[in-house]
Amino acid sequence: MNKFTYARATEASVAVADNVGIKQSKFIAGGTNLLDLIKENVERPDHLIDIRRLPFKDISENSEGGLTLGALATNADTAYNEKVQQQYPLLSKAILAGASPQLRNMATNGGNLFQRTRCYYFYDVATPCNKREPGSGCSAINGVNRIHAILGTSESCIATHPSDMCVALAALDARVNVIGTDGDKTVDFADLHRLPGDAPHRDNNLEAGDLVTSIELPSNNLNYYNYLKLRDRQSYAFAIVSVAAALELEGDTIKDIRLALGGVAHKPWRDKTAEQQLIGKQATAENFRMLAAQVLSGAKGYGHNTFKIELAKRAIVRAFTQATKIDQ
Numbered sequence: 001m002n003k004f005t006y007a008r009a010t011e012a013s014v015a016v017a018d019n020v021g022i023k024q025s026k027f028i029a030g031g032t033n034l035l036d037l038i039k040e041n042v043e044r045p046d047h048l049i050d051i052r053r054l055p056f057k058d059i060s061e062n063s064e065g066g067l068t069l070g071a072l073a074t075n076a077d078t079a080y081n082e083k084v085q086q087q088y089p090l091l092s093k094a095i096l097a098g099a100s101p102q103l104r105n106m107a108t109n110g111g112n113l114f115q116r117t118r119c120y121y122f123y124d125v126a127t128p129c130n131k132r133e134p135g136s137g138c139s140a141i142n143g144v145n146r147i148h149a150i151l152g153t154s155e156s157c158i159a160t161h162p163s164d165m166c167v168a169l170a171a172l173d174a175r176v177n178v179i180g181t182d183g184d185k186t187v188d189f190a191d192l193h194r195l196p197g198d199a200p201h202r203d204n205n206l207e208a209g210d211l212v213t214s215i216e217l218p219s220n221n222l223n224y225y226n227y228l229k230l231r232d233r234q235s236y237a238f239a240i241v242s243v244a245a246a247l248e249l250e251g252d253t254i255k256d257i258r259l260a261l262g263g264v265a266h267k268p269w270r271d272k273t274a275e276q277q278l279i280g281k282q283a284t285a286e287n288f289r290m291l292a293a294q295v296l297s298g299a300k301g302y303g304h305n306t307f308k309i310e311l312a313k314r315a316i317v318r319a320f321t322q323a324t325k326i327d328q
Helices: 012-021 034-039 075-079 082-087 089-096 101-106 109-113 165-171 272-276 285-295 307-324
Strands: 005-008 025-028 047-050 059-061 067-070 175-180 183-188 211-217 224-230 241-250 253-262
Touching: 012 025, 012 047, 012 175, 012 211, 025 034, 059 082, 067 082, 075 082, 075 089, 075 101, 075 109, 082 089, 089 165, 089 224, 089 241, 109 165, 109 211, 165 241, 165 253, 224 307, 241 307, 253 272, 253 285, 253 307, 272 285, 285 307
Parallel strands: 005 047, 025 047
Antiparallel strands: 059 067, 067 211, 175 183, 175 211, 224 241, 241 253
C-alpha cells in the first residue's frame, strides 16, 4: 500500500476542487471497494477525500412523483426504505441480492455506481490488463474468462460491471445528479457507464472532480417485476448473469417493458429497440423467448464463458415468466 494524504470534506464544492487539484486523488465514503483495490496495489491514490459528512444521505420524493436517493445513503438504508420498497421493489430486491449485510451497511449508493470490475487479471498486478495499465493487453481474452463479458466487448477488454443495484437502476431509467468544476448537471443512467472500446481504463463518462450527489428515480406504472441473479453460490457472490425484468400490463397486454442484464457486459446492458418490439403484444413465454433471442443476437463467447449466451436467454425468459406467473 502506498502512502497517501487524507482530508475530510464539509462542503461539496471544496471536495470537488480538492479532487481536481491533486492528480491521483479519490473520493471515499464507505470504501468497500476502494480500500480493497488500494490493498492490492491496483489503485494507488496520493490523496483521499472523505465525503461522508456531506449532506447527501436523504431519500425523499421528487417533483416528478418519484424518489431522489442521496448518494451517501447506504445500500441497506435504501433497500429497506419504505418508499423504495413500495414504489421500486425491483431496486430493493436487486440491492439485497448483492454483497453481504455487513457490506450493504457500509456501501453507499454513489460508491455502488463506481465499483470496479472483479476480473481476475485486473486484480492481479503481475498480469497485463488494459483497464489497469492502458496498452498492456487483455489477459482475459485468451485466459480464464468464465465470468467475463459476452456483449459490448472489444479487442481491448472483456471485463464486466459487477453491480446489482446498477442493473435495476438501468431498467428504471434512473438519472444521476452531479456537481463538478463546471457546475451542476444531470446524466441519464444509460450514459453514465462506458463500453470498453479502445479505452477500457475509463469506466464512466464523468470528468475529473465530478461528484455524484443523488440518483433520481422517475415515476412509472410497472406492476410486475423480478430480479433474477444466477451465481455460483447463494450469497456473497457476483452474478454470472443477472436480469432486471419489469412490465406494465393491461390484462395480458404489454404496455411497458424493461429489461437490463448484469454480468454480461462492461456496463448494465439494455436493448430498448428489442423492448419496444414487445409493446402491444401478449405477455407469453414465446414472446419473452423472442425478446431474449434479439437481445443476445450480438453476443460473443470467448471459450470458458460461451455458456453465458444460452444461460442469459433462459434467464430472461425465467425472469419474465416468474414476474408474470405464466408457464414457460
